[in-house]
Amino acid sequence: MSRHSRHLDAPNTQKAIATPDRDLGELLKKVELFRRLPESWRGLVEELLNEERFNEEEIIFRAGDPATCVYIVEFGQVALYTDTAGEPVQLRAQITRGSVFGELGVLEGSRRCLSARATETTGLLRLDGTELLRLAKAHDEFARELCQVAIGYASSNEVARAELARRKEARIKIGRKVDIRIRNQQPISAVLENLSLGGACLKGVPEDWRLDEETPMALATEPTTALVIVHATIQWRKDDQVGLCFTRTFENHEIKIAGVVHRLTSANVES
Numbered sequence: 297m298s299r300h301s302r303h304l305d306a307p308n309t310q311k312a313i314a315t316p317d318r319d320l321g322e323l324l325k326k327v328e329l330f331r332r333l334p335e336s337w338r339g340l341v342e343e344l345l346n347e348e349r350f351n352e353e354e355i356i357f358r359a360g361d362p363a364t365c366v367y368i369v370e371f372g373q374v375a376l377y378t379d380t381a382g383e384p385v386q387l388r389a390q391i392t393r394g395s396v397f398g399e400l401g402v403l404e405g406s407r408r409c410l411s412a413r414a415t416e417t418t419g420l421l422r423l424d425g426t427e428l429l430r431l432a433k434a435h436d437e438f439a440r441e442l443c444q445v446a447i448g449y450a451s452s453n454e455v456a457r458a459e460l461a462r463r464k465e466a467r468i469k470i471g472r473k474v475d476i477r478i479r480n481q482q483p484i485s486a487v488l489e490n491l492s493l494g495g496a497c498l499k500g501v502p503e504d505w506r507l508d509e510e511t512p513m514a515l516a517t518e519p520t521t522a523l524v525i526v527h528a529t530i531q532w533r534k535d536d537q538v539g540l541c542f543t544r545t546f547e548n549h550e551i552k553i554a555g556v557v558h559r560l561t562s563a564n565v566e567s
Contacts, residue, residue, distance in 0.1 A: 320345065320370075320421070326394045327368055332437055341431070345421040350414035353535070358411045363401025365422050369393050372418025379411035382561030384466035385490050390415070402428055403442060467492045472560040477514040477522070478507070488515065488560070493553055495531065495541045503536070509543055515556070523556045524549075 324330045324338045333341070345368070350356055356367070359379045367374075374391040378384065388410055391397045401408050402425035432439040467490040474488045476498070484505065489497040496515075507513065509529050514522035527544035546552075 323368070323370065323394060327396060329396045329399075329441055330438075332441060333435065337431075337435060337438075341423065344423055344427045346423075348420045348422055350418045350420065352414060352416050354414050356412040356414060356420070357398070357408050359408050361408045363398065363404075363406060363408050363425065365424050366399040366402055366428055367397055367412075368421040368423070369395050369397075370419040370421050373415045374412050374418060374420075375415050376410045376412050379469055381469050381471055382557060383469055385469045386466070399428065399442065467497070468557050468561075470557070470560050473517075474523070474560075475516045476501075477516055479511055489537070491553065491556060493542075493550060495528070495539065497537060497539050499537045501536055501538055505538070506530070507540075517560075523559070524552045 320342045321335075321338060324341060330338055330341055347370075348367075350372075356374065369391050371393055374397060375387060376389040376391060376397060378386045378388065389397070391412075397412065398408070428442075432442050469490050470488045472488055473485055475483045475485055477483045484501065486498045486500040489499050491497075507528055507530055509527055511527070512525050513528055514525045516522045525546055526542045526549075528540040528542050530538050531541040532539040
């Protein structure tokens with residue numbers, strides 16, 4: 297579905313577009329951001345939407361990307377999470393049908409502060425940021441609604457920070473290639489997605505990769521030097537990603553993990 301752009305200065309001339317198997321007008325009535333708009337204005341918004349589809353685990357945008365549009369979830373689910381190297385990875389929200397996300401960066405004229413990915417097959421309706429701002433400028437009540445969204449986001453952000461502070465340990469975003477070395481096995485390369493005192497997430501491991509809890513595993517970036525050595529089990533597996541639980545650690549483990557995080561997320565380390 298592709299919609300052509302229409303001017304916002306004549307909403308009374310717009311007509312909502314629907315197909316036999318879907319009614320976007322009815323969906324927009326349920327979207328908190330748009331439901332207070334007159335029907336003719338919702339029809340205009342409908343014509344400005346562009347459809348996008350994402351597979352399970354597919355990235356929609358990453359933290360730091362330009363904020364050029366907002367999204368409405370038509371079906372499926374989206375996870376919003378922190379994704380900055382060297383900082384805790386934290387789920388901020390699960391977005392489902394009829395919800396809007398991505399509007400804060402557009403309002404502030406900034407880059408994305410969170411990353412977003414589909415947690416199942418998901419259909420999104422994209423509205424360009426320039427159209428959103430024009431709509432706010434032309435309709436006072438809609439502009440007020442946008443302000444309330446921004447205030448609500450700021451409040452939830454503070455709650456999330458407080459929750460993070462209460463956690464015993466946090467997973468730290470790494471996103472760097474490492475070698476996994478286990479005795480009597482060929483070394484394999486993978487991406488260390490995140491790391492904590494109690495475990496790690498690795499991406500890019502073979503489907504048949506297995507671990508023996510009694511055999512130590514080393515994570516390394518150099519042929520002769522291990523960053524950290526642990527005993528671990530595979531706690532979960534999805535496609536080429538695995539979640540590890542450290543079952544036994546060695547002396548000064550906390551110091552070593554802190555060193556790994558610093559080394560792999562330092563600005564002067566090449567990717």
